[in-house]
Structures are given as C-alpha cells and as structure tokens.
Amino acid sequence: MWDWDALYAHLLTCFPGWTWEYIDDHIDIPRIRALTSYWRLHPPLHIVVPAALGIKPQSGGSQSIEDAAEFVPVAHMSENEFNETLRRHGMPVPTEPTP
Numbered sequence: 001m002w003d004w005d006a007l008y009a010h011l012l013t014c015f016p017g018w019t020w021e022y023i024d025d026h027i028d029i030p031r032i033r034a035l036t037s038y039w040r041l042h043p044p045l046h047i048v049v050p051a052a053l054g055i056k057p058q059s060g061g062s063q064s065i066e067d068a069a070e071f072v073p074v075a076h077m078s079e080n081e082f083n084e085t086l087r088r089h090g091m092p093v094p095t096e097p098t099p
Helices: 004-014 020-026 029-041 045-052 065-069 079-088
Strands: none
Touching: 004 020, 004 029
C-alpha cells in the first residue's frame, strides 16, 4: 500500500515549484515508477546528505519545526566541520568561486 502523503512530500522536496495540485494533474503511477527507478541509481540530495552524515530517519515525524531542528546537525557545525564531514564521506566540498 502506498503512503500517499510521504510520496507527495518526497516529490515536492525533489521538485521545487511543484504543488500538490500539479502532482494530482500530471503525475501517474508509471511516472512515479520511472522516477523511483532513476532514483535507485541517482538518489535525491535530500536522501544522500542525511545518509552520508549518518542521520537516521525518525519514525512518526516531528510535531514542530523546533523538534525537527534538533535532528539537523548542520546548524551546529562550523563550515569547516561540515566540509570535513563531506570529505570523509568522499563527497565534493564547495569551493570559493574564482574571480
């Protein structure tokens, strides 16, 4: 059985600018299957980063933004700590643009 709320939330996170109504009108099961097939090879950023940082999904979800914020360690990391975490996991580190 599909968790439609979770699916919609995932699609809305993957595709900024999409709305619930857009998904209702334009996305069907074959398209969802095509997207999930692609994501198996190339997971979305909001899935990869928490996994690389060792953040496990919470069951039940948070009731408030304040509750959710305690599980986002980036807010508690310096830029150097964040970049070092990316390096440890073999991920690219942002660089300053060259003039």
